[in-house]
Amino acid sequence: METTTLEHELPVYARIGAEIVSGDGVMVETKDGQRWIDFYGGHAVALLGYRHPRLMAALREQAERLFFQTNAVDVEVRQRAHTALAGLAPEGLDRVFLVNSGAEANENALRIAFVQHPGRTQVVCLAGGFHGRTAAAGAVTAGALGRWYAFPRTPFDVVTIPVGDEAALRAAVGVQTAAVILEPIQGIAGCVDLEPAYLRAVREVADATGALFLADEVQCGMGRSGAAFAVQLAGVVPDLLTTAKGLAGGFPAGAVITTAQLASKLTIGSLGTTFGGGPMACALIEAVAHELTDTDLLANVRARSEQLRATCQVGPVVGVQGQGLLLGLRCNRPVAQILPALRERGILAGGSSDPHVLRLTPPLILEACHVEALAAALSDLPEDPHAPMA
Numbered sequence: 199m200e201t202t203t204l205e206h207e208l209p210v211y212a213r214i215g216a217e218i219v220s221g222d223g224v225m226v227e228t229k230d231g232q233r234w235i236d237f238y239g240g241h242a243v244a245l246l247g248y249r250h251p252r253l254m255a256a257l258r259e260q261a262e263r264l265f266f267q268t269n270a271v272d273v274e275v276r277q278r279a280h281t282a283l284a285g286l287a288p289e290g291l292d293r294v295f296l297v298n299s300g301a302e303a304n305e306n307a308l309r310i311a312f313v314q315h316p317g318r319t320q321v322v323c324l325a326g327g328f329h330g331r332t333a334a335a336g337a338v339t340a341g342a343l344g345r346w347y348a349f350p351r352t353p354f355d356v357v358t359i360p361v362g363d364e365a366a367l368r369a370a371v372g373v374q375t376a377a378v379i380l381e382p383i384q385g386i387a388g389c390v391d392l393e394p395a396y397l398r399a400v401r402e403v404a405d406a407t408g409a410l411f412l413a414d415e416v417q418c419g420m421g422r423s424g425a426a427f428a429v430q431l432a433g434v435v436p437d438l439l440t441t442a443k444g445l446a447g448g449f450p451a452g453a454v455i456t457t458a459q460l461a462s463k464l465t466i467g468s469l470g471t472t473f474g475g476g477p478m479a480c481a482l483i484e485a486v487a488h489e490l491t492d493t494d495l496l497a498n499v500r501a502r503s504e505q506l507r508a509t510c511q512v513g514p515v516v517g518v519q520g521q522g523l524l525l526g527l528r529c530n531r532p533v534a535q536i537l538p539a540l541r542e543r544g545i546l547a548g549g550s551s552d553p554h555v556l557r558l559t560p561p562l563i564l565e566a567c568h569v570e571a572l573a574a575a576l577s578d579l580p581e582d583p584h585a586p587m588a
């Protein structure tokens with residue numbers, strides 16, 4: 199296949215060997231004319247799919263009005279984005295700092311934890327968690343230290359505990375712990391949802407020790423779980439919540455959302471960012487947030503999720519995990535064998551750090567017919583893992 203030359207690019211991504219040239223709704227089209235239903239959403243970013251009318255209108259209108267201004271000046275659309283996010287977040291989380299990515303959001307949230315606890319030295323994180331590739335976020339990302347964390351040391355002590363193990367949680371978190379960071383639904387791990395009881399235990403242990411509970415909803419937030427934020431499914435309120443990916447529907451944006459009490463510890467210069475909170479991102483954040491509150495999108499997430507669970511345990515799929523439209527299909531063979539065969543059948547899906555879990559992170563506008571097409575494609579895959587794909 200003819201693709202654009204990659205000679206000037208750093209060789210850091212595994213590629214699927216296709217060039218996507220356009221998208222519309224949940225469909226993407228490749229340069230050689232293949233059309234795929236996008237169950238991957240560009241790493242879970244295309245929250246409202248492609249060419250969504252509300253996003254296109256917000257983008258055009260804001261571009262005409264004011265393309266960029268810094269945080270040193272008041273910009274009305276930034277205040278509207280803050281208000282919209284505070285309206286979506288769990289009760290009590292109503293202070294917002296806008297940045298440009300998930301890692302940057304986590305980096306700043308961890309910084310806020312150490313501003314609150316200047317004497318503490320440790321962060322507790324969960325096995326399998328992914329929080330980003332910057333110094334602090336990478337330090338609490340599972341496996342990073344042995345694999346791709348190239349810094350000579352971590353900025354704080356890191357203790358990694360097994361998922362769902364309350365005894366390990368209670369043993370690890372103490373008066374040295376500034377924060378416990380976790381994804382309520384672990385995305386890259388393969389859509390591993392943490393039990394509500396475990397999330398409540400994290401809240402309890404954090405309250406008992408003063409450690410801050412940092413919920414990383416970079417991937418599972420903004421409606422993907424079927425609630426605006428996944429912690430709301432468990433009725434738990436963290437001290438800090440981060441989100442990014444679909445936050446601005448594809449425009450780079452991240453957010454730290456926290457309490458008035460923690461915000462009161464910050465002073466001028468505690469945090470900073472040049473592009474974060476830029477008017478274009480803010481217009482899109484507001485549009486995405488309003489789409490979640492003004493339409494039946496969350497109901498659609500829950501309905502499509504149920505349909506996926508009910509109909510997609512076919513072919514190589516032996517189980518379904520996760521919530522909403524962050525679902526992992528556990529397969530009886532490595533997904534590396536399955537993904538190309540699905541693309542041949544018109545389905546673009548993703549993998550995860552679990553070689554047997556196929557990750558679905560489609561746009562939340564997914565329709566019943568798309569789920570039917572996925573179920574048909576999965577059923578159509580040959581039984582024999584070694585048989586050539588038809």
Ligand SMILES: Cc1ncc(COP(=O)(O)O)c(C=O)c1O
Pocket residue numbers: 241298299300301302304328329330331381385386414415416417418442443
């Ligand atoms: C849960 C979670 N946190 C943080 C990140 C890092 O986000 P970014 O790549 O925008 O820095 C990711 C990215 O996949 C993620 O899934």
